[in-house]
Amino acid sequence: MTQINNKTLRGYETAKAEPDLVSLSRLADLYKVSTDWLITGFEFSGSGRSEEAEAEIGRLKDKLKAREQIIRGIRELVSE
Template identity: 55%
Template sequence: MSTLGDRLRIARQKSGLRQTQVKERTNINNKTLSGYENNVSEPDMNTLTVLTELYGVSYEWLLTGEGEMTVNTTKKSSHLTEKDERDIAKRMAELREDLSTATGLLFEGEPMSEEAKESLLEAMEFGVRLAKKNNKKYTPKKYRENDEE
């Protein structure tokens, strides 16, 4: 079973990029990228989002090694629009407010630290983004003929 680091390296190599090119396009330090690929550290959800889009691979494959490795990047419908980004930002602001005003929010029986809340928000944002993208891929039957023309 391959690790996240192995899949990151495979995806980078399949996309034909060297680590220095990834650094130029994403501002991820070479040492940091090397750490990800060698399983020394793991990227956060925002970094994973950037890398999946740069490499043209699916989130599912990158995170689990299951499913199709590549995604069809020619489909415009899977890209997030400015409106989608605003919707995501609005939803994340609501979630952040809910977390900051929540009382009795516990993690393993202890009050959640600010770091834990931020990690939870990052994971939630990743989920919201993934759901938005996946929902854009589905076209109801009544609209399919119009898309093909």
């Protein structure tokens, strides 16, 4: 299937060895995932940002907006 012998695969699984680029590509093809996912655990979109990162950016922006509203409210109370 991958033309990678079992001893080598066991080395990858136990972190005693790391795959070269050709092996990494073969494993990605076999499991139908990207090499990005094999390396990082994240799938990257064409923009270079993963969906998980985009979601986290959205959550952080929402938190920032909420805190800005709180600060505005406090400033209004202090100025009264």
